[in-house]
Every structure is written in structure tokens, then in C-alpha cells.
Amino acid sequence: MPKQSVSDKSTGAAVTLDWAHYDPAGFYDELVDAAGRPRTAAEEVARYLASLSPKRLRARQTASERAILEMGVTFTVYTEGQNIDRAWPFDIIPRTLDGHEWDKTEAGLKQRLRALNMFIHDIYHQRRIIEDGVFPAYIVDSSTNFLKPCIGANPAHDVWANICGSDLVRDSDGTLYVLEDNLRVPSGVSYMLENRSVLKHVFPELFSNQNIRPVDDYPSALFDMLRSLSPATDDEPEVVVLTPGIYNSAYFEHAYLAQRMGCELVEGGDLVVNSDNKVYMRTIGGLVRVDVIYSRVNADYLDPEAFRADSQLGVPGLLRAWRAGNVALANAPGTGVADDKVVYTYVPDMIRYYLGEEPLLANVPTWRCSDADSLEYVLDHLAELVVKPANESGGYGMLVGPHASAAEHEKFRTLLRADPRNYIAQPTLKLSTAPTVVNDALEPRHVDLRPFILQGEDMYVTPGGLTRVALRKGSLVVNSSQGGGSKDTWVIDRSSGE
Amino acid sequence: MLSRVGNRLYWMGRYVERAESSARLIRVYSELFLDLPHGTGIGWRAVLNINGGEQAFADAGGKADDARSIVHFLLADEVNAASLLSTLALARENARTTRDVIPAEAWRVLNELHLMARDKLPQAVQERKRRRILEDVIQRCQLLAGLIDGTMTHGDGYQLARMGWHLERADMTTRIIDVAAALLMSGRDELKRFDNTLWMAVLRSLSAYQMYRQQVRRRVTGPDAIRFLLTDQLFPRSVAYCIDQVENAIASLPRSATPARSCSAIRALQLPAADGSLDPAALHDHIDKLQLAFADLNNDFYTTWFAPADAA
Numbered sequence: 001m002p003k004q005s006v007s008d009k010s011t012g013a014a015v016t017l018d019w020a021h022y023d024p025a026g027f028y029d030e031l032v033d034a035a036g037r038p039r040t041a042a043e044e045v046a047r048y049l050a051s052l053s054p055k056r057l058r059a060r061q062t063a064s065e066r067a068i069l070e071m072g073v074t075f076t077v078y079t080e081g082q083n084i085d086r087a088w089p090f091d092i093i094p095r096t097l098d099g100h101e102w103d104k105t106e107a108g109l110k111q112r113l114r115a116l117n118m119f120i121h122d123i124y125h126q127r128r129i130i131e132d133g134v135f136p137a138y139i140v141d142s143s144t145n146f147l148k149p150c151i152g153a154n155p156a157h158d159v160w161a162n163i164c165g166s167d168l169v170r171d172s173d174g175t176l177y178v179l180e181d182n183l184r185v186p187s188g189v190s191y192m193l194e195n196r197s198v199l200k201h202v203f204p205e206l207f208s209n210q211n212i213r214p215v216d217d218y219p220s221a222l223f224d225m226l227r228s229l230s231p232a233t234d235d236e237p238e239v240v241v242l243t244p245g246i247y248n249s250a251y252f253e254h255a256y257l258a259q260r261m262g263c264e265l266v267e268g269g270d271l272v273v274n275s276d277n278k279v280y281m282r283t284i285g286g287l288v289r290v291d292v293i294y295s296r297v298n299a300d301y302l303d304p305e306a307f308r309a310d311s312q313l314g315v316p317g318l319l320r321a322w323r324a325g326n327v328a329l330a331n332a333p334g335t336g337v338a339d340d341k342v343v344y345t346y347v348p349d350m351i352r353y354y355l356g357e358e359p360l361l362a363n364v365p366t367w368r369c370s371d372a373d374s375l376e377y378v379l380d381h382l383a384e385l386v387v388k389p390a391n392e393s394g395g396y397g398m399l400v401g402p403h404a405s406a407a408e409h410e411k412f413r414t415l416l417r418a419d420p421r422n423y424i425a426q427p428t429l430k431l432s433t434a435p436t437v438v439n440d441a442l443e444p445r446h447v448d449l450r451p452f453i454l455q456g457e458d459m460y461v462t463p464g465g466l467t468r469v470a471l472r473k474g475s476l477v478v479n480s481s482q483g484g485g486s487k488d489t490w491v492i493d494r495s496s497g498e
Numbered sequence: 499m500l501s502r503v504g505n506r507l508y509w510m511g512r513y514v515e516r517a518e519s520s521a522r523l524i525r526v527y528s529e530l531f532l533d534l535p536h537g538t539g540i541g542w543r544a545v546l547n548i549n550g551g552e553q554a555f556a557d558a559g560g561k562a563d564d565a566r567s568i569v570h571f572l573l574a575d576e577v578n579a580a581s582l583l584s585t586l587a588l589a590r591e592n593a594r595t596t597r598d599v600i601p602a603e604a605w606r607v608l609n610e611l612h613l614m615a616r617d618k619l620p621q622a623v624q625e626r627k628r629r630r631i632l633e634d635v636i637q638r639c640q641l642l643a644g645l646i647d648g649t650m651t652h653g654d655g656y657q658l659a660r661m662g663w664h665l666e667r668a669d670m671t672t673r674i675i676d677v678a679a680a681l682l683m684s685g686r687d688e689l690k691r692f693d694n695t696l697w698m699a700v701l702r703s704l705s706a707y708q709m710y711r712q713q714v715r716r717r718v719t720g721p722d723a724i725r726f727l728l729t730d731q732l733f734p735r736s737v738a739y740c741i742d743q744v745e746n747a748i749a750s751l752p753r754s755a756t757p758a759r760s761c762s763a764i765r766a767l768q769l770p771a772a773d774g775s776l777d778p779a780a781l782h783d784h785i786d787k788l789q790l791a792f793a794d795l796n797n798d799f800y801t802t803w804f805a806p807a808d809a810a
Binding site for chain 1: 595609654804
């Protein structure tokens with residue numbers, strides 16, 4: 001592939017000119033270093049951006065927003081008493097990652113998910129890790145996500161969490177830390193794919209000039225993984241995607257993945273479990289057997305017979321069918337036991353215990369409020385810390401100490417004393433920033449990264465993942481439900497021989 | 499094909515066709531009114547009647563003689579569930595909730611069409627802009643039909659959409675004939691002079707004028723036009739052709755015996771004929787029978803495919 005020369009590296013002028021006004025204010029920036037020079041993986045992007053006038057930059061941002069609206073890339077927000085199908089907020093400046101760094105990160109993510117799956121299987125079977133004193137029993141016993149009906153179950157390959165979305169953040173020291181592992185119904189991967197498709201239209205030049213790892217094979221990797229779970233010996237198992245329905249905030253993604261995999265997108269009402277303990281879907285030709293269900297419905301709603309009786313979303317008898325080995329569910333019910341911020345603090349220990357390896361990726365330092373000493377420390381330092389409930393996702397129910405009022409501190413003091421097991425605390429991280437289009441200029445905004453990891457017969461990690469960006473100045477909240485946007489993520493190989 | 503998804507595809511087909519027919523109808527009547535002198539008694543109320551919208555319009559507080567507000571009600575009223583804008587929103591919603599099965603390009607065209615309609619239809623109240631905007635709607639509907647026909651596997655989902663498409667078209671053709679016939683065959687003398695103009699407009703609203711001319715080599719008359727629109731075997735908007743298409747689609751679907759029988763029953767309904775003329779009352783009665791039969795067929799689709807009682 002012909003490469004444009006990066007000759008202005010020698011003069012430096014063209015690169016740094018426009019970046020002179022860009023100030024990450026002491027945070028680690030993904031694109032430029034402390035001296036304002038582009039990082040190795042970002043050279044091509046920085047040089048290209050410097051060549052764009054503010055007007056052209058703005059025009060490209062507008063074009064991309066229009067494309068997203070027309071492609072119908074949406075997420076649903078349920079505020080103001082209505083379901084609004086909103087366009088996905090997107091920033092055109094890609095977030096760049098170096099290929100070598102990514103290889104190590106990828107290995108670390110695989111290592112983590114392997115250990116987590118061994119942990120879940122162990123917890124629902126012999127509980128060796130508790131017997132050996134590495135993990136305390138009370139955490140599982142008090143967990144609302146430990147599902148008794150799952151004890152002794154044997155999902156394919158002994159893997160419970162088939163799809164994991166781990167959130168990575170970079171602190172001011174430049175290290176990537178794992179903030180949490182989303183093991184229930186992690187979402188965002190369709191936006192990662194759509195972001196890439198939009199950027200290919202917006203910056204085609206940048207794709208022909210360098211080696212950016214493609215992400216498009218995710219749906220086929222997902223399908224292969226799901227297929228590997230089928231209990232049927234049939235070569236063409238019936239794989240379906242189960243969605244809570246069109247009002248779910250991630251409905252777009254459910255439809256998107258079903259479409260890309262060529263699978264049926266089903267709702268609870270489309271499925272039925274017959275007296276033979278097998279799962280069928282209602283089709284215009286009658287009932288058709290289902291072998292694998294990629295479920296985007298939370299486990300407690302899956303089967304009103306086994307879990308929440310008031311669930312309208314689930315399928316009565318689904319758990320029976322699963323336990324009988326007649327259908328595969330991904331992720332397996334019960335997986336949520338490991339999607340708990342207290343359990344998270346033990347992942348490094350799990351890696352050592354089950355794999356006999358040192359963790360390749362670090363956890364964010366975390367205080368478990370269930371430890372009396374930690375609780376005291378947290379209560380004394382609320383103003384510096386971020387406090388999170390163990391079982392929430394989407395950024396709900398948390399306290400960002402430095403940004404919260406005295407009244408909120410007081411409220412959390414009461415909450416923490418009443419139910420310490422349900423909380424953890426972490427230092428307020430100095431999340432890294434990336435340049436983001438704000439009006440006609442580039443300004444630093446905080447970002448995180450959610451790669452997706454698959455485990456079935458084999459393992460797969462998305463190159464990069466979904467970069468989420470807090471669009472409000474100074475904000476650390478990247479969730480799309482709370483004013484976050486996203487960026488395309490480029491893992492760039494500075495390959496030899498060019 | 500899931501029953502629920504099949505149902506949505508069927509309705510997507512119906513709504514897209516309904517949108518296109520409405521756009522054609524309003525375009526043609528807009529021009530016709532420019533040709534007619536005042537006081538003919540033919541106005542936007544007649545068009546309102548075709549959509550069965552007179553009552554809804556009155557309920558919404560509309561004044562029957564205010565052309566502008568009727569046109570707004572027909573085109574861009576978000577509260578009127580039968581307005582062109584609402585019809586497109588429903589088509590889009592059915593596509594959005596089945597976007598895993600329809601071609602991505604087709605979804606995109608429909609989504610863009612809806613965005614365009616939301617922006618532009620309120621402006622189409624102005625006569626100067628109306629024609630261009632309505633033609634844009636029609637063209638995009640055609641583009642969508644072409645994409646679905648040319649890029650979607652002609653399996654069950656396609657057949658269900660096609661079924662909806664053609665049943666809606668047959669239904670729309672009968673509504674247009676019914677309203678026009680009631681006006682034109684009323685025997686009012688002041689209209690006689692415009693007979694030719696009016697029947698040409700009816701044919702045009704179904705894009706049938708040119709094809710009619712090729713087929714019928716006489717001056718345009720009501721009975722000839724009606725016969726063409728109801729019974730021509732080859733014109734794609736005639737009722738006979740549309741029911742043929744529905745029948746073909748049904749035949750390729752599983753468990754199709756009941757709807758197939760209903761289709762035969764529709765074809766057995768004969769247009770009352772008497773020496774080149776048509777009795778208005780007999781025609782109205784015939785169209786009533788057709789519309790009831792369409793409703794029965796629609797019910798068959800539910801009991802057979804979309805919500806069968808036997809599926810556990």
C-alpha cells in the first residue's frame with residue numbers, strides 16, 4: 001500500500017501549528033503528548049487534522065451527523081413520559097491506539113474473561129475458591145445476582161459469560177486500567193461498527209494511508225461463537241437474538257446484530273417452551289425449534305416460572321429447557337453473579353488462583369466498604385472518592401465525591417453505613433482526554449473504552465472497541481443515557497517493510 | 499418468518515403503498531381544481547372522503563370549506579392518523595421494528611423519506627411547492643419498492659410485504675372509483691361539460707391515463723374507465739391485477755388454503771354490466787362488496803399467519 005510520506009515530522013511545523021492551542025490541562029491525552037507532539041500511532045491523524053480548516057472540520061462533523069440520522073442509528077431514551085428514538089451522538093475525531101499496546105491489552109482481556117468464567121462455573125459447582133479461602137462466601141450468599149436455579153448447570157464449554165464488555169480507562173500515568181466487567185447484557189458494539197462505517201465515508205484518505213485494524217468481522221465472530229454453543233448436532237442450528245422489544249434503549253443494536261448475523265430477532269412472546277422442554281418460535285409456518293438464544297433480556301426477566309413472576313418479557317419454562325440441555329443461552333443465566341463491583345475487586349486473585357498467572361491488566365484500586373477499615377477510610381474521604389453501588393450499571397446511583405454537594409455526601413454516608421456490602425469506592429481517576437469537535441475547534445474531552453470479548457469454543461476480542469466520550473466540558477460521565485457520545489477507535493499498526 | 503415480524507412486513511407494505519397512492523391522489527386533484535370553474539361542487543371534501551377522513555376532520559375542528567386546512571390535514575397533520583405524514587411514520591415504524599429482515603438500503607430509503615416528509619410536507623400546503631414535494635414522495639416510494647423487489651430474497655417476508663402492497667392498492671383503487679363515480683354519475687348538468695376532464699383526472703390519479711389510452715381506443719367515458727380500473731388483467735393498478743398478485747403471494751406461503759379461498763371469492767365478484775352503461779347504485783353496491791371482501795381477506799391473514807389460535 002502506498003504511503004504518503006510523513007516528511008513534516010522533520011520540520012515539525014505543520015503538525016504542531018494548529019495543536020498549539022489544544023491544551024489537555026495536565027490530563028493524559030490520547031492523541032498528543034505532554035509537549036503537544038502527536039503520539040506515534042496518531043501522527044497521520046494529527047497531521048491530517050492540522051491540514052483542515054475549521055470550516056471544513058465543521059462540515060465533516062455535520063455530514064457525519066446527517067449520515068447517522070439517515071442510517072437511522074439510534075438509541076431510545078425514556079424521559080419526558082415518552083420513548084424518543086434519538087440519533088446516536090458521535091464525534092468524528094478517531095481515538096487512536098498503538099497496535100503493540102493493544103496486543104498486550106487484548107491478551108489481558110482474554111485472561112480476565114477466562115478466569116471470570118472459571119470463577120462462575122466454580123461458584124455454581126464445588127466452590128473450590130471459597131474452600132481454599134481465596135474468596136469469601138458471604139459475597140455470593142448476599143448477592144442478588146446469585147441465582148439458585150443455576151446451581152449445577154453445565155453450559156457449553158463450561159463458559160457462562162460468552163459476551164463481555166469490559167470498560168477500560170487510562171489514568172494520568174498512561175496506564176490502562178479495567179474499571180469494570182459488564183457480563184450481563186453489555187451493549188454498544190453496534191455503535192462501534194456504525195462509527196467505523198461513518199468514518200470510512202468522512203475520512204477515506206486516512207484509511208488508505210495507514211493500517212487500521214478492521215472491526216467489521218465482529219458479527220461473524222459473534223455468530224461463530226453462538227453456533228459453537230448449540231446443543232444440536234445439526235450443522236445449521238437455529239440461532240436467535242432475544243430482545244426485550246422496541247422500547248428498549250438498545251433495540252437498534254439488537255436488530256442490527258440479528259440482521260448482520262442473518263438470525264431471527266425474537267421477543268419473549270415469539271417463543272414458547274412445550275411440554276417436551278424444548279424451545280420453539282411461532283412462525284407463519286407453525287412452531288420451529290430454536291437451538292441457541294443470544295439473550296439481551298436481563299436474567300431475572302428471562303423466565304417468569306423461575307425468576308420474576310411479573311415479567312412480561314420472558315418465556316415461561318425457558319430455564320427448564322436450558323437446564324435440560326435443549327437450548328443454549330448466551331450469556332447463561334446466573335452470570336450476573338460476577339458482574340458485581342465487589343466481586344470485581346477479586347478478579348486479580350481469581351487470575352492467580354485459576355490460571356496460575358499474573359494479571360496482565362490492572363484493576364483500578366478499590367476499597368470494599370464491607371471491610372470495616374476501608375469503610376472508615378471511605379467515610380472520611382468521601383469528597384475525594386467515587387462511590388458506586390455494587391450492582392448498578394449505566395452510571396446510576398453513584399457519587400462523584402469532588403463534584404457532589406455536602407447534602408449528597410451526607411446521603412451517601414447514611415447509605416454506606418446501612419448497607420456497606422453494596423458499595424465500593426475508587427479514587428477519582430484522571431481519565432485521559434481526546435480531541436473532540438466543539439463548534440469549529442478541537443477541545444479535550446474525557447474518554448473511556450469498551451472492548452468486547454467473546455468466549456465459546458474459541459476467544460475473540462474486538463480490535464479497539466467503543467470509545468465513549470463525555471461531551472460536556474470537564475465531565476467524567478460517558479454513558480449515552482447521560483450526555484455521552486462516542487468515537488471511532490483505531491488500532492493502528494506501524495508495520496515494518498513500508 | 500416469525501408471525502409478529504410477518505405482520506409488520508405486511509403493514510409496512512400497506513402503509514408504503516397507501517402513502518404513494520395518497521400522494522398521487524392529492525397531486526392530481528390539486529391540478530384538477532385549477533381546471534374547474536368555481537361552483538362545481540367538487541372540492542377537497544371529495545378527497546377527504548376517499549380517505550374516509552370527513553368525520554375525523556370535523557372532529558379536529560376543521561371547516562369543510564377551508565381548502566388550505568383540508569390539505570394540511572391530509573398531508574401534514576400529525577394528529578390525523580391517516581395523513582400522508584402519519585402514514586409514512588407508520589411505514590417507517592414497521593420497518594424500524596423489522597430492520598433485521600429488510601434490506602439495509604431499503605430501510606435507509608424509508609427512514610430518509612420520513613425525515614424528508616417531516617421537514618417538507620408542512621410546506622406542501624403551498625400550491626407552488628406541492629407538486630415537487632409530492633413527486634419526491636412518490637419517487638422515493640418507487641425507489642423503495644424497487645429496492646425491496648430487487649434486493650430482498652423473494653421468500654416469505656417479501657411475499658407478505660407484496661401481499662400488503664397489492665391489497666392496499668386494490669383497496670385504494672376502489673375508494674377512488676367510488677368517490678369519483680358518486681360525484682360524476684350524479685347526473686348534475688353543470689358537471690356534464692367536464693366529464694372528460696374529470697375521468698381523465700381519475701385515471702391520472704392512478705397513473706392509468708396513458709395505459710388506458712393504449713388499451714381503449716374510444717373517447718374517455720366513465721363506464722370504460724371504471725371497467726379498465728376494475729378488470730384490466732395487465733394494468734398494475736387495476737383491482738383484478740392486484741388481486742392476482744395477492745393470490746400469487748398467498749400461494750407461495752405456508753398453510754394458505756383459507757386466504758386462497760377468499761381470493762377466489764373476490765375474483766368471482768362480477769362487475770354489473772348493462773350495454774355500455776353503468777348503474778351508479780349497482781356500481782356502489784359492487785364496490786361495497788369488494789371492500790368487505792378485502793376486509794375478510796385481511797382477517798384471514800390474521801387467523802392464518804399473524805395470530806393463529808392454535809400456536810400454543
